[in-house]
Amino acid sequence: MTDQRTLAASSIVLEDPPLDFEPLPRAARQLVVFDFDWSLADQDTDRWVHEVLSPRLRIEFCRLKPQMQFTDMCAHLLAELHKEGHSRADLEGALRRMPVHPGMVRGVRELQRKHPGTEFFLLSNSNEVYIGTILPSVGLTEPPLFTEIVTNPAHWDGELLRLSRRIAPDAAEQHTCKVGCSANMCKGDELDAFRKRHESYDRIIYVGDGGNDYCPILRLGPNDVAFVRRNRGLAKRIADEGGVQCTVRYWTGAWEAEQLLGLLA
Template sequence: MAASGGGNGVVVVFDFDKTIIDCDSDNWVVDALGATARFDDLLRRLPWNSAIDAMMGELHAEGRTVEEVAASLRAAPLSPRVAAAVETARALGCELRVLSDANAFFVGAVLDHHGLAGCFSAVDTNPAAVDADGRLRILPYHGLPGHGCPLATCPPNMCKGKVMERIIDELSCGCGGAPAARRRRVVYVGDGRGDYCPSLKLTEMDYVMPRKGYPVWDLIAGGDRAAVRADVREWADFEDLEAVLLGIVAECLTSEHDDADDDGGEAAPPAECRALPATLASVQEAILPKAVHVPN
């Protein structure tokens, strides 16, 4: 994992399923190992997190190995545009994190395979470990007595909003735990129902990037728009994700540069902005002045 702290003042927090990869990792593994019908049956009786743990137990009992699970994950679809966005944002000085309701084994297998694990300073997700018998165990992020969040969009095993509150608290602290003069901006990228709660924890200085046509977009667009204080920038596909994310980063860097410039004259763009790929320059020029319209 990459070191946290410092950087350019921007922290990008990614969901994993249908955001970094273009599938649900649990369903991908279950389908790849031929257990779709059994998993569907488990879901009729158990919460999702408990069902995927039980599914791993059944697969282990019939002789399937964790290496087979990992091999299936290495084939999960991850767009080169996502990899480019991650690597470029990291190169520009952003701190990158994952906040996911998948699990540590699945997330790690994918990021390691694509050489992206070192770009992220932290991964907050459901714990997972291989026990002494070689069986993959998947546990809830928030164990008993639960997370206590009243939002129906948060599953019982994980409230991403609670995690986002902790992240923001961490970013609000300076050296030695004293309050920072100015906390770093957060950009949150997600798609699902569980991504709504953390979006509500962001402030006017932050950004949320909901995937258009997916549950979090519907919740933001169709709900109380005033409840989401962050600047909303939609994305539909992975080309959008790259362009919108790097556009936000460029906007933040330019804003920080302007705030720090006391000369009153026209200053050169910050070096980080000049380092952005040339193919994105025209995209940024087109999108930076605009906030994405979300229906009231």
């Protein structure tokens, strides 16, 4: 039997990985929580716009990342992109070309259709404009998919996209997460807050990939499930740090995630 946890954290990307599609029990009422970058989408929004529009700023991204708070850095690079002369139309065009795999779109829509007791919640360190541009371009707003979208605020100021932290640096209350969440948002706190705003669920499913998804995964219980993308930060943290109570299933490509979502119907 292949050790999925070890494979997911430390292997090369396999074209045909060992599949992880064992059945899951049915739940009458369930919440599916999606991260966005490299989870619902097949790229990272903050990096993608510079890869498409300004390779110079993509290189600057790598240089600045160890030195600045991530959301502040992304805001700074958007200002630099504006100075280079890139317009709102340029940025929106790049976002609409960002890959969201048809299998992932098909998977969430089929689950929504087959299981009326399923709700979807999008929890992302991207921003409102990026997500609000991409989702309608792939058919995930009509009919609505997500009950709520929690992410960083952003708005257009003429041709400049202004981005800010979800928790402002001067806010009276800062999160107190000790797991490693960035200063702008604790995803574990956001998941707990969403649960308080809504009715109880028989099961929560979290679809994620990054190290910042580890905190909300730790908040899940034995009846819950995490769909974890292999070869990325979340899989590594689970392997290295443990402490996860929920069932963990691994996937590499959206074609696998589609099968896992099908187990929930």
